[in-house]
Amino acid sequence: MVINIAGETKNVSLYVKTDDKLGITAYSILMLQDIPMLIKYNSHFFKRYRERMHLEETKLDQSINFFFRNNVHLTPAYSEKGDDGTIIAAVSLQEGMGLGRFSEESPITEIKTFIANETLNKGKRELVQTLNEDESYQEGISYIGCGKVKAK
Numbered sequence: 001m002v003i004n005i006a007g008e009t010k011n012v013s014l015y016v017k018t019d020d021k022l023g024i025t026a027y028s029i030l031m032l033q034d035i036p037m038l039i040k041y042n043s044h045f046f047k048r049y050r051e052r053m054h055l056e057e058t059k060l061d062q063s064i065n066f067f068f069r070n071n072v073h074l075t076p077a078y079s080e081k082g083d084d085g086t087i088i089a090a091v092s093l094q095e096g097m098g099l100g101r102f103s104e105e106s107p108i109t110e111i112k113t114f115i116a117n118e119t120l121n122k123g124k125r126e127l128v129q130t131l132n133e134d135e136s137y138q139e140g141i142s143y144i145g146c147g148k149v150k151a152k
Contacts, residue, residue: 015068017061023047026064030074037076039091040110041067045098052116053095070095075131076109078102092131097124 015028023043030037046064050056055063071093079088089109091098097120098111120128 015064017064024060024064026068028068030076032076038106038108039076040108041098042100042110042112045100045111045114049114052114052119067095073132074098077127077131090127092128094132096120097128 015026017024017026019025020043024046025043026041026046028039028041030039046060046067049067050058050060050063053063053066055066058066073094075092077090077092079090081087087102087104089098089100089102089111091100091109091111093114096114096116099113099115100109100111102109115124117125117128
């Protein structure tokens, strides 16, 4: 658990670390309109996070804690279901963007990679900024497609 206190604002991030066959993963729960959403950050995500945030000298456990401390607020956006049934997830974070997939069977959003703000192209920076700053997106699930974001 990570607790951030800044002035009168208090944020709590709860997460569980575990191992799967590929390495350390972490799970957190995001509440959207009173609906709990399970988010899995896989080992590849944390490898990319450490690399792209220049934390290579930091132990993995410390960098996971650092991630949850610095990315308390997140806003997920999902694509329409593709022809192959895949639903792409883009999660806006303070430090960048997480990309992955949503599984309707589980239902889990698995975030597979991290892109730091400094390396995002203009379109992705605008998407992250919109998701982070526009309260209408933070009140519910957003859908992405065709380069535009729309609330549903």
